[in-house]
Amino acid sequence: MKIDNQTIDRIAHLARLEVSDADKPALLKDMNNILSFMEKLNELDTTGVEPLIYLTDEINVYREDAVKQEITVPEALSNAPEQDGKYFRVAKVIEKS
Amino acid sequence: MKISDRATDKYELVVGLEVHAQLATNSKIFSSDSASFGAGPNQNTSPVSLGLPGSLPKINRKVVEYAVKLGLATNCRINLENRFDRKNYFYADLPKGYQITQDQLPICKDGHITIRTKSGERTVRLNRIHMEEDAGKSMHDKHNSSSLIDLNRAGVPLVEIVSEPDLRSAEEAAAYLTEIRKIVRYLGICDGNMEEGSLRCDANISVRLKGAESFGNRCEVKNLNSIRNLQRAISYEYERQVKLIEAGETISQNTLNFDAASGVTSVLRSKEMAYDYRYFPEPDLQPLHLSKEWVEELLKSLPELPEQRANRYVTNYALSAYDAGLLTSEKAIADFFEKVIQHTSNFKAAANWVVGPIQSYLNEQGSDISALQVSAQSVARIISLIDEGKINFSAASQQLFPALVQNPERDITDLIAEMNLSIDTNSDELVKFIDEAISQYPDKVAEFNKGKKGVLGLFMGEVMRLSKGKIDPKTANKLVVEKLESLK
Numbered sequence: 001m002k003i004d005n006q007t008i009d010r011i012a013h014l015a016r017l018e019v020s021d022a023d024k025p026a027l028l029k030d031m032n033n034i035l036s037f038m039e040k041l042n043e044l045d046t047t048g049v050e051p052l053i054y055l056t057d058e059i060n061v062y063r064e065d066a067v068k069q070e071i072t073v074p075e076a077l078s079n080a081p082e083q084d085g086k087y088f089r090v091a092k093v094i095e096k097s
Numbered sequence: 098m099k100i101s102d103r104a105t106d107k108y109e110l111v112v113g114l115e116v117h118a119q120l121a122t123n124s125k126i127f128s129s130d131s132a133s134f135g136a137g138p139n140q141n142t143s144p145v146s147l148g149l150p151g152s153l154p155k156i157n158r159k160v161v162e163y164a165v166k167l168g169l170a171t172n173c174r175i176n177l178e179n180r181f182d183r184k185n186y187f188y189a190d191l192p193k194g195y196q197i198t199q200d201q202l203p204i205c206k207d208g209h210i211t212i213r214t215k216s217g218e219r220t221v222r223l224n225r226i227h228m229e230e231d232a233g234k235s236m237h238d239k240h241n242s243s244s245l246i247d248l249n250r251a252g253v254p255l256v257e258i259v260s261e262p263d264l265r266s267a268e269e270a271a272a273y274l275t276e277i278r279k280i281v282r283y284l285g286i287c288d289g290n291m292e293e294g295s296l297r298c299d300a301n302i303s304v305r306l307k308g309a310e311s312f313g314n315r316c317e318v319k320n321l322n323s324i325r326n327l328q329r330a331i332s333y334e335y336e337r338q339v340k341l342i343e344a345g346e347t348i349s350q351n352t353l354n355f356d357a358a359s360g361v362t363s364v365l366r367s368k369e370m371a372y373d374y375r376y377f378p379e380p381d382l383q384p385l386h387l388s389k390e391w392v393e394e395l396l397k398s399l400p401e402l403p404e405q406r407a408n409r410y411v412t413n414y415a416l417s418a419y420d421a422g423l424l425t426s427e428k429a430i431a432d433f434f435e436k437v438i439q440h441t442s443n444f445k446a447a448a449n450w451v452v453g454p455i456q457s458y459l460n461e462q463g464s465d466i467s468a469l470q471v472s473a474q475s476v477a478r479i480i481s482l483i484d485e486g487k488i489n490f491s492a493a494s495q496q497l498f499p500a501l502v503q504n505p506e507r508d509i510t511d512l513i514a515e516m517n518l519s520i521d522t523n524s525d526e527l528v529k530f531i532d533e534a535i536s537q538y539p540d541k542v543a544e545f546n547k548g549k550k551g552v553l554g555l556f557m558g559e560v561m562r563l564s565k566g567k568i569d570p571k572t573a574n575k576l577v578v579e580k581l582e583s584l585k
Contacts, residue, residue, distance in 0.1 A: 014373060016187055053180070053378045061383045065122050065159035068129035069141070076142040076248070079149070086138040087245035090189040092237060 003031040108304045110335045111312055112270050113262035116277050117255050118287040119295040120163045126230050126254035127154030134293055138247040146252035148192030153381055160254040163286040164228050168205030169396050170280050171223055179204055179385040184374045190233035190246050200376040203227035211404055212272040221273050222261040231255050267331040271324050274298055279403045283428050291323050298327055302334040314348040318355050318362055330355040406431055414444035423452040429466045433473060440477030443484060450476055454494035470505035478509050486569045492518045520569045527568055531580050534559035546585045
């Protein structure tokens with residue numbers, strides 16, 4: 001797979017990042033390098049090897065259905081760049097049609 | 098927007114529904130903060146529901162239990178190997194930037210439920226049921242320059258029930274949603290309240306030429322918040338799509354919004370703007386391996402479901418499928434009916450009382466059966482008094498029952514005496530009423546004797562009116578006919 005400018009635009013959109021045209025050549029080079037590096041792994045025969053998802057073999061780690069309120073409203077809001085003591089405030093996000 | 102019947106005859110409607118049901122657990126799906134509705138803004142949050150870095154989700158056992166129960170109740174195959182996946186998208190009320198859901202291995206697969214409409218009984222297949230978390234709530238109109246976010250709902254457990262595209266009319270879609278609502282309420286896993294959003298529905302709607310094998314392009318209509326709006330949106334889309342195809346255009350595969358005020362759909366997202374969710378397995382939640390024994394235990398614990406109950410009423414109590422359907426529409430109503438028939442063996446009358454006078458009284462009061470003060474035993478007593486010819490149905494339902502609701506502790510016989518409702522056994526008085534009624538309509542008497550038996554109703558109505566409902570209709574009917582025939 002080869003990364004082109006279109007791929008950069010798409011990834012930037014998915015990550016909600018603004019990428020200027022001036023930054024693109026450097027990004028293009030880095031990303032293509034990363035991919036060729038990863039492609040090295042394709043040389044390995046992984047037939048019959050299950051993809052690794054979990055780092056431990058634990059299963060069924062359940063929590064019982066009991067309410068425990070561990071933080072207050074001011075604590076919940078404390079990291080927000082904008083809030084009014086009750087709600088988080090964000091830029092208006094009505095979806096455009 | 099009216100299209101010709103010829104056009105609608107040519108096309109078939111195809112609908113599949115995605116129903117989200119909020120599970121009635123105490124705490125959230127992956128954290129211990131409360132899942133209840135109606136708290137002050139951001140009171141029910143935790144590091145997990147706020148999506149704080151480093152916080153780790155832990156699955157609520159009850160959520161899995163409820164999802165399995167629903168799967169069993171809808172004839173699904175339960176997937177014993179479960180895992181969760183991340184669905185990635187940006188939205189301000191989704192603090193982590195992804196929703197934890199089940200993509201590859203949903204907990205329930207390949208089920209079906211039965212629906213009943215005017216055109217009969219049909220089986221609707223379920224593709225899957227999976228567990229996931231709800232998002233928070235955005236408010237766009239409370240502040241002029243910013244949107245306000247409340248994360249109380251973030252992490253509230255949901256099951257998404259996905260049907261196959263088996264529904265062929267708005268009526269069938271409504272019957273399906275009604276049935277799902279009944280089932281979750283009988284199971285006690287969701288309150289089914291559509292206004293509060295505990296039960297929400299998206300509809301995938303397309304049309305195709307009758308007899309066609311392949312489906313047409315579909316549109317997904319989001320956030321239908323009542324059964325009526327679901328029907329309106331489907332009818333609107335059907336006409337819109339048929340009209341476009343008839344005009345030689347193609348249907349664009351869009352996500353639509355239904356505006357309840359205008360009854361019209363509009364484009365929310367076009368196919369080109371569709372999200373790329375980049376699902377991948379959620380490594381923060383260890384997989385779940387359900388044991389067969391646990392699933393069997395849950396199967397044994399299932400309550401009798403609405404369909405089974407309705408069938409039992411038809412078989413054991415000889416009720417009509419229609420009455421059985423009405424009685425089982427709410428579990429509390431069916432439970433009350435069963436209490437009544439512990440005290441009377443007139444099952445038909447018991448059913449009539451529950452879906453008739455009792456239900457209309459409750460509807461008028463805007464109240465439900467759990468608030469009814471009149472005992473099932475009193476209702477059974479009224480039924481036997483009618484059967485014994487001591488009081489007639491209209492006096493019982495229109496006068497005695499409302500009086501009893503006001504004074505549930507009063508003795509029924511005392512009330513009847515006090516209100517002077519008992520049927521007059523004094524036949525002299527009855528004969529007087531009959532004579533009076535008949536003398537008013539000599540021409541109708543002639544009609545009756547010429548064979549027009551329908552006019553009997555007129556005389557009976559008059560006799561009932563004159564007696565103020567205090568006579569036994571059976572006796573009166575017999576006497577009126579005798580009297581009329583004697584005038585031949």
